[in-house]
Amino acid sequence: MNTDRLIIATRESQLAMWQAEHVQARLRALYPHCTVEVLGMTTRGDRILDRTLSKVGGKGLFVKELEAALHDGRADLAVHSLKDVPVDLAPEFALCAVTERDDPRDALVSQRYGSLAEMPPGAVVGTSSLRREAQVRERHPQLQVKPLRGNLQTRLGKLDRGEYDAIVLAAAGLRRLGLTDRIRMLLAPEDSLPAAGQGALGIEIRADRNDLRAVLAPLTHAPTMAQALAERAVSRRLGGSCQVPLAAYAQTQGDSLRLRALVAMPDGSRIIRAERVGPAAQAEALGLAVAEELLQAGAADLLATLG
The missing domain is CATH 3.40.190.10 (Periplasmic binding protein-like II)
Structure with a gap:
């Protein structure tokens, strides 16, 4: 060196x-x-x-x-x-x-509620992510979702002052700062599919x-790099940006990757999902294949409306 x-x-x-x-x-x-x-x-x-x-x-x-x-x-x-x-x-x-x-999942943080499901109609959930917003709205249409910006401490402060009933954050950030005790519930990928590269x-x-x-x-870390290549290939093919509610999450299974992805309307009224398993050594090709599957299933039209 x-x-x-x-x-x-x-x-x-x-x-x-x-x-x-x-x-x-x-x-x-x-x-x-x-x-x-x-x-x-x-x-x-x-x-x-x-x-x-x-x-x-x-x-x-x-x-x-x-x-x-x-x-x-x-x-x-x-x-x-x-x-x-x-x-x-x-x-x-x-x-x-x-x-x-680190843990790639989203986490629910709340002083009052242990899960999104137990929150009453009209309760306010804060998130900075259209990806999270779309998935919350799809599964819990009775909740209000409002924007939440700022660093992690700023967001937690807004929750603690009562501006929100709950907020959704990346679990990894909370873990890294020793704030695991603030997590009320880790959201399963089936409920909140993570962002490409999260964690x-x-x-x-x-x-x-x-x-x-x-x-x-x-x-x-080679397995994480393969996951990231697959996930980022989905995002790249779909023109992924903050304007597009897009999730992509790969898990290593031996020499293979299981890749799940979705693209959504911000209001959760429409979410298109795709999933494939492929060789980890061909991570980018797997990502492109999943992206094409999403496009064929209607993501192209959905993206056009968001553009």
Whole structure:
């Protein structure tokens, strides 16, 4: 390893800093003689909190400033929640490592209710995700779903102040910050199919930094990488963005992957689902096959109405 100093770019939220420091610790363990530093940054996605992501440009708002730091050399790598990384990166950037996945499920957090099913008509559920919103509305049409923005602590604070009766968050974020006791119920994939990459971390570099690829390769967890390739292939084929309620979730079964995906109307009035099993070694092909199945089943028309 020729690199004796690495700088990690990250958002400054508590969860993002945890993720960057997790990667920092892994790199320090792998390369004891390397100095590994964290550069915290505030992104446009962190500053715009009065509108939903789907209306202000999508999850890419969380990565642009970090990519600028990679581009001008202020940082060597950026650590992201993989579900926040756009499936079509600009050609000058590359996703070079994917860490072992934490719990990919969604979690219900509430002070009053133990499940969505026991919430009374008109109770308010908060979520920042059209994917979650569509699935909640489909199964629990009696509930109100309202937008919820901000970092994890901000969202929990809004719940605790009574602005919502319950909120739905990624279980992995709560687990990473030691907040597992806030989880009232883990939502099964059958009830809330996760987002592509949910629970894993993605490490981004400049595409021309070939010196870093071998350095960062040990951080990749091969089964999670295969899952991510399949899931992100679905999203890429369907033009996945925050404007589209889209879920894709792959599970490793020996040498195979079981991939489930859906695309939905935000109000839950229509959800199209597909599922296939295929070789993990052909993860992207499996993702494309599931995407084509969704398109043939009517996703093309549904996406056109959302576009």
